[in-house]
Amino acid sequence: MLIIIVSVYLFPFIWMILSSIKSDTEQYAIPPVWLPLHPTLNNYRSLPFRELLNSLIIALTSTGIAMLLGSMAGYGFARYRFPLRSFILFLILMIRVIPHISILIPIFLLMKSLNLLNTILAVIMVHLALQLPLCVWMMRSFFVELPRDLEDAAKVDGCSSLGALIRVVLPVCTSGLAATAIIIFLTSWNEFLFALVLTYTEVAKTMPVAIAENVTAFVIHWGPMTAASVIYTIPVMIFTIFVQKHIVRGLTLGAIKG
Amino acid sequence: MRKISHEAMIGYGMILPALIYLSLFYFYPIISAVNLSFQEYDISSGKNRFIGLANYFSIMSEDRFFNAIKNTFFFTFSCTSIELAIGMCLALLLNRDLRDKGLFRTLLLTPLMLTPVVYSLQFRWMYADQYGVINNILKGLGIAGPLWIADANIAMYSIMITMIWAATPFVMIVLLAGLQSIPPELYEAAQIDGASIWNTFKNITLPLLKPAILVVLLIRTMDAFKMFDIFYILTGGGPGFATEVLSIYIYKTAFSYLNLGKASALSCIMTLIISMIALVYIQLFRISSSQEYR
Numbered sequence: 367m368l369i370i371i372v373s374v375y376l377f378p379f380i381w382m383i384l385s386s387i388k389s390d391t392e393q394y395a396i397p398p399v400w401l402p403l404h405p406t407l408n409n410y411r412s413l414p415f416r417e418l419l420n421s422l423i424i425a426l427t428s429t430g431i432a433m434l435l436g437s438m439a440g441y442g443f444a445r446y447r448f449p450l451r452s453f454i455l456f457l458i459l460m461i462r463v464i465p466h467i468s469i470l471i472p473i474f475l476l477m478k479s480l481n482l483l484n485t486i487l488a489v490i491m492v493h494l495a496l497q498l499p500l501c502v503w504m505m506r507s508f509f510v511e512l513p514r515d516l517e518d519a520a521k522v523d524g525c526s527s528l529g530a531l532i533r534v535v536l537p538v539c540t541s542g543l544a545a546t547a548i549i550i551f552l553t554s555w556n557e558f559l560f561a562l563v564l565t566y567t568e569v570a571k572t573m574p575v576a577i578a579e580n581v582t583a584f585v586i587h588w589g590p591m592t593a594a595s596v597i598y599t600i601p602v603m604i605f606t607i608f609v610q611k612h613i614v615r616g617l618t619l620g621a622i623k624g
Numbered sequence: 625m626r627k628i629s630h631e632a633m634i635g636y637g638m639i640l641p642a643l644i645y646l647s648l649f650y651f652y653p654i655i656s657a658v659n660l661s662f663q664e665y666d667i668s669s670g671k672n673r674f675i676g677l678a679n680y681f682s683i684m685s686e687d688r689f690f691n692a693i694k695n696t697f698f699f700t701f702s703c704t705s706i707e708l709a710i711g712m713c714l715a716l717l718l719n720r721d722l723r724d725k726g727l728f729r730t731l732l733l734t735p736l737m738l739t740p741v742v743y744s745l746q747f748r749w750m751y752a753d754q755y756g757v758i759n760n761i762l763k764g765l766g767i768a769g770p771l772w773i774a775d776a777n778i779a780m781y782s783i784m785i786t787m788i789w790a791a792t793p794f795v796m797i798v799l800l801a802g803l804q805s806i807p808p809e810l811y812e813a814a815q816i817d818g819a820s821i822w823n824t825f826k827n828i829t830l831p832l833l834k835p836a837i838l839v840v841l842l843i844r845t846m847d848a849f850k851m852f853d854i855f856y857i858l859t860g861g862g863p864g865f866a867t868e869v870l871s872i873y874i875y876k877t878a879f880s881y882l883n884l885g886k887a888s889a890l891s892c893i894m895t896l897i898i899s900m901i902a903l904v905y906i907q908l909f910r911i912s913s914s915q916e917y918r
Contacts, residue, residue, distance in 0.1 A: 368717060372731050375789070379734055381757055382746045394755045435642040442638025446631050454643070461650055463902045465850040467874045468891035471660065471884055472653035495649035498642055556739040558853045563879070574741040578857060581745070588749055595742040603737050607730055 382599075386410070386592035393589055409593035416568045417576035418597065424486055424572060425554040428493040432550050433543070436501025441535070443502070444509035445517070455506070461499040466559050474563055486570045489561055493554040501550050508542030509535065548609060555602065573598045654895075660888035672885070679889035689890070691865050692873040699780065699869060700848040703787045707844055708837070710788065711795025718796070719803045733797065735790045744857035747786045748773065751858075773859055776866040783858050783867055787848065795840050802836030803829070834912050842905040849898055870894050 385393065387405040443455055473492060474483075482488040512535060520534040536543065561572040568576075577598065580591035661679055663672040683689050718729060735743065750757045751772035759769030772782040806829065814824045830837075852871040855861060861868035861876065868876075874894065878887035 368728055371714070371717075372728055375732060375793075376734060378743060378746045378750060378789070379738070381750060382742075385749065435645065439639040439642035442635045446635030446638065448629075448632035448635035451635070454639070458646065460899075460902070461646065463846060463895070463898050464650060464654070465871065465891065465894055465898060467850070467852065467871050468657055468895045469650060469653035470875075471878055471888055471891070472656035473649070475656075475884075476653070492649070495645065498646055502639075502642055552737065556741075558739070558741050558856075559875075574739050577739075577745065578741050581748075581857070586748075591745055592749070595739075595745065599738055599742060603734065606733070606737050 382592050383596055385588060386596045388589065390589060409589035410597070412590050413594055413597060414568065414571075414573065414576040417571045417573045420486060420489075420568075420570060421555060421573040421598075424489050424493060425551050428490045428497060428554050429547055429551045431490075432494055432497040432501045433547055436498055436546070436550075437505045437536070437543070439498075439502045440505030440507075441509050443506045445514075458499050458502055466496075470559065470563060473560070477564055484565050484567060484570050488564050489570060489572065492560045492564065493557060496557065496560075497550040497553050500553065501546055504546040504549070505542065508539055508546070512538065544609060548606065552602070657888045658892055660885055661892050662889075663885045665884040665888075675885070679886045680893075683886065683889055683893070688865060688868075688873065692868050692870045695780065695865075695867060696849060696869040696871075699784060699787070699851070700845055703784050703791070703848045704841060704844045706784075706788050707792050707795050708840065711792045711799055711840070714792065714796040715799035715803055718800055729797075729800070732793050734793070736793050736797075738790070740790070740853035741857055743790055744786060744854045747782075747789075748858050751782055774863055776863045779859050779863060779867045783854060786854055786858065787851065790854075791844060791847070795844065798836050798840050799833065802833045806832050835909075838905065838909045838912065842902065842909075845905070846898060846902060849901070 384400070384402065386409055387407065388399065388402045389404055389406045389408060392399040392402050392404065443451065477483050477488045480488075482491075516534050516538060520529070525533060556574065557572070558574045558578070561575050562578075565571045565575065573594065577591055577594045580587040580594070660672075662674060662676055664675050664678075665672040714732070718732075753759055753769065753771045753774065756769075756772070758772070762769040770778050773779050810828050810832075811824065814828055819827070850871060851869070852875065855867060855869055855872050856875070859867045861872040870890070871894075874887050874890045877883050877890060
């Protein structure tokens with residue numbers, strides 16, 4: 367029973383992989399060719415390497431900075447009391463309510479006036495803004511779960527607050543850090559709208575935009591498109607299979623009590 | 625003047641960088657968007673002219689706007705309910721002690737990893753009417769496959785199928801985690817008392833799952849309401865305006881018609897609507913939490 371459900375579910379994905387190795391004659395064949403008799407790697411020849419690199423750089427950089435700022439902020443919210451704490455936290459949570467479309471135009475105009483259109487820096491900055499609220503929220507949840515005894519013990523031994531954070535709390539929190547980092551990385555890796563609007567040449571374009579460009583006004587290049595999609599997806603997929611425990615933990619945080 | 629404690633200083637210090645960055649990228653654009661919504665902005669000359677509420681009046685009088693609203697609401701609430709139902713079933717299925725539960729769960733997580741652009745394109749490929757795989761399978765069964773994307777009556781449902789396919793794993797994961805936190809003793813007690821399956825589900829499982837369900841509802845509703853990528857890739861809002869949702873309409877107004885003032889007004893309206901929906905859900909959450917008796 368479950369096997370049927372899972373197969374149906376994974377069908378689009380499997381079909382994508384199969385399509386990527388079909389030659390054009392088999393690709394458009396009616397009735398459809400299930401397993402290509404003459405598999406070819408032709409479609410992989412025109413991979414947009416530059417865009418792939420762009421996506422990687424953007425995702426890694428923005429994730430790195432987001433984890434830095436977000437963990438610090440999350441720790442501040444978790445361990446320190448200050449006026450307006452809940453209010454500010456609520457505001458950060460409410461950011462998720464804002465549709466990207468709403469801030470798209472002002473940000474586009476902002477980047478235009480800063481002469482940052484079509485640069486990797488602009489995309490990094492925007493992705494960082496998209497990642498931060500989630501990062502702060504998740505890291506705060508992880509820190510709140512941690513018993514204070516660890517940090518108190520560290521302080522008794524002479525650590526400063528920041529020292530306690532770095533030396534004691536973070537090492538214990540690695541699974542939380544991993545979960546947050548993965549989800550944030552995917553947020554940037556999969557982002558489309560801002561990348562679409564802010565870039566127009568391969569200097570700064572990201573893979574999702576490049577993949578979508580296989581759809582021209584006349585014809586859709588399914589072969590190269592599925593090949594690019596496979597390359598973009600498989601590494602992430604393999605990686606996440608290994609860390610899926612962390613992902614599940616990150617996703618379900620706050621959804622259940624205890 | 626109130627003295628700020630040492631602890632508060634450190635607290636503020638830690639949140640400050642993130643806070644400043646977020647203010648720059650959310651606070652400023654929102655103000656700017658509201659400001660723009662009251663203007664007529666000519667992008668070629670960079671000049672803007674203050675026109676007050678004219679943008680809003682023009683929006684309120686167009687059919688196209690209300691069509692977009694209708695499409696968005698229909699899509700959002702239909703998808704979310706179906707995702708909830710299917711996700712619940714899947715979670716219940718996976719909750720039993722199965723041998724390969726981890727494997728199934730991993731496999732079902734796949735759509736979560738995919739880029740929306742990627743799976744939308746993939747579905748578009750499958751939905752193609754002549755050489756698309758779905759219609760070819762149907763043809764093999766003797767059924768004439770419909771024009772999934774080109775038929776104005778069906779296009780929205782095709783998009784919904786894609787969304788549901790992509791989002792149900794998330795619902796399933798959260799609900800599964802919730803299910804697993806229910807102590808088995810409750811089920812045993814119910815069994816001893818002779819409760820039927822439906823009764824057990826209604827009186828034990830559902831109430832205890834309420835927080836998880838509400839969180840899932842909130843997140844899915846908001847995400848579906850804002851969805852852009854799937855629509856852009858699958859139909860671009862067409863055929864005609866059959867699948868034009870708010871996000872697509874705003875995008876077109878801004879980047880095809882270059883009417884930035886009106887687009888800003890539209891996005892302000894959209895933000896308002898989502899905020900109200902979110903607040904309603906949060907209120908429901910608060911009410912249900914306070915009603916719980918342990």
